[in-house]
Amino acid sequence: NAGVMQNPRHLVRRRGQEARLRCSPMKGHSHVYWYRQLPEEGLKFMVYLQKENIIDESGMPKERFSAEFPKEGPSILRIQQVVRGDSAAYFCASSRGESEKLFFGSGTQLSVL
């Protein structure tokens, strides 16, 4: 089992462009979480998804950010019209069940120029 796979590892975007971050959960895991880590801070919850459903998006900024976890394929975190403040490490985690052990990916470092 390869673990939670995130790509790309590093993503550079200019202000105004779109960023797409991908996360493939561990095999057999249907619960996916996205967290964001700003420099010098802890991880902050963004969104919790199950296959084809957004369960909790209370940590998502109201505009420009969206997430999906389709029936087939990876979960996608999409950031439209990126700004410098979006520069951060974005971590995906998955679990088999709602309260079961969480496994983290290596993260995507987004840099906005």
Next chain:
Amino acid sequence: AQRVTQPEKLLSVFKGAPVELKCNYSYSGSPELFWYVQYSRQRLQLLLRHISRESIKGFTADLNKGETSFHLKKPFAQEEDSAMYYCALGKAAGNKLTFGGGTRVLVKP
């Protein structure tokens, strides 16, 4: 509102010395507390959770509801314990966690 505070950003100890990482939380319900660790160039991984009441790699943590604390302790630190440690708070169900800012532990030979 949920909050987790790790007051020390950096903890430097000598090999064989005790190490204690402080974690305080605020939460109105029944909390579930975790310690996560990230070794150099590795992924964030679960170290221990309070409901398991277990010792992992010599580390223990006791939930003190009166002091709202969940400090992580190890009596004899090893060089391989050098890492970033995060305290996290969750509800009884679910993996929506609130993380502290992290403490970097450096164990010197």
